[in-house]
Amino acid sequence: MNTNVSPDLIAPRQSSRRGVIAAGAWSAPVIVMSIAAPAFAVSTSVELSFRVPPTPVGVGEYSSDGIVLVRADGHPASDRSILIQLAPGLSWRDGTRLERTLTTSDGEVALAGVNAVTASAAGTYAITAVDELTGRTAVAELSVVVAAVPASGQLHWSLNGSAAAAIVAAPTPIVEAAVGVSAIHVRSVDNRWYRWNWGGKAWDSFTTPDSVDAVYVNEGGNYGWALSNGSAYVADPGRTPRSVGGDASGLVQLAVGTSSVYGRSRSGGWSRHVWSATGSKPWTSISAPGPAEKIFVNESGNHGWAIIGGQVYWSYAGSAAAAVPALPDRVVDLAVGATYVYALTEIGAWYVLPWSSKTWSLLAPSGLAAISSNESAGYGWGIRTDGRVVWVNSGAKVVNLTDPLPSGVAKLGVGLSRVHALTNDGKWYQLAWPATAWTATPGAPETVMWVGVNEGGNYGWALS
16 A cells, blocks of 8 residues: 555645645735637637635645636536646645646536645745646646744654654655655655665665656555656665656556556556566556546555546456446545445545445445545545544445544544544544544654555554
């Protein structure tokens, strides 16, 4: 399980305490709207604008969601692909900084929270929305100011509820982490790639590539992966990274299994790569009915999964994409376990599909904002729109509710028998399920920006 999964584990349309404070403390952002000439002549008139601009933030803090309004011939345009581009110095809330394509619903598309990634990045940064069909654009400027409590970029760990302990600081502050069993791969504020070895308790600094856009890990094997300028790199345990290439249009997402890695390209192509410590095979394109919107993998089984056209497809060993039964609403996220797949739809409905039957069952008709799974056991987890956490026992279809936390939960890190939560006010909590009561992590930093877990060992991690 990759513990950097994710901007989608952060509940949408919920402002964090940091974002709210920033919005109140500084003046409104300067909003610049521009409509560029279309890339080619079309009969449909398309207009883009930021109906809700991104909220001003402090350095390292989250903005609230911006809303892009898309109108075609004067009417809201649905199912339209909008490319969101972030200026250098910004990243998505999961720490990655690659452009991504979002699909409109009722003429609108909501941005995930973005956050400044440099320690002294006060200023204004452009967020650009591009209609992929016509090339029409809209630009908003995100105001970034010096935060009262800047992020330290420091990693902390806790085992089964023990007091939080910091590891040795990386050479430069960390903004993204991917946690394996005995190794952690991170991206720093200056986009360098470092590896922490739990046994030697020291950092390895990689110089090739000299800049990375995202980092990953296949948990069981401790192989680290990174994307750099559209190409994939792998760092075998104890070795320096080597390039394994990628799609000609450039890779923008990886999903890493035990010995297979799946890639999604800028054009939506879906491909598979097989590697080992002694060599790698070429990338193999997966035949699919359309461009992949997101890709996933169940690590132990090497099955690849994708959302294509709002529905769910799978591939094994590079086979042609196969559809599972369609759901009534567009699927926006998956949580893939060893024997169960959980789906979240655009209306907040939660479904489970046992791999043996390939039949969906409805767990909740609405109200879910984010989902997760602890892969090996198959338990499903969700964050409701009110910030409450729910879970289901391996497809038993009985939804269990955990106790509320004061500001609601923004992100989960799900381990084998312990769950770590980041609340909207930046606090770190833990739950030893099937208990329902959360416990504040003793000795935790005052404010954390991210939580994760290495599933098999129940080590929880936080980034302050």
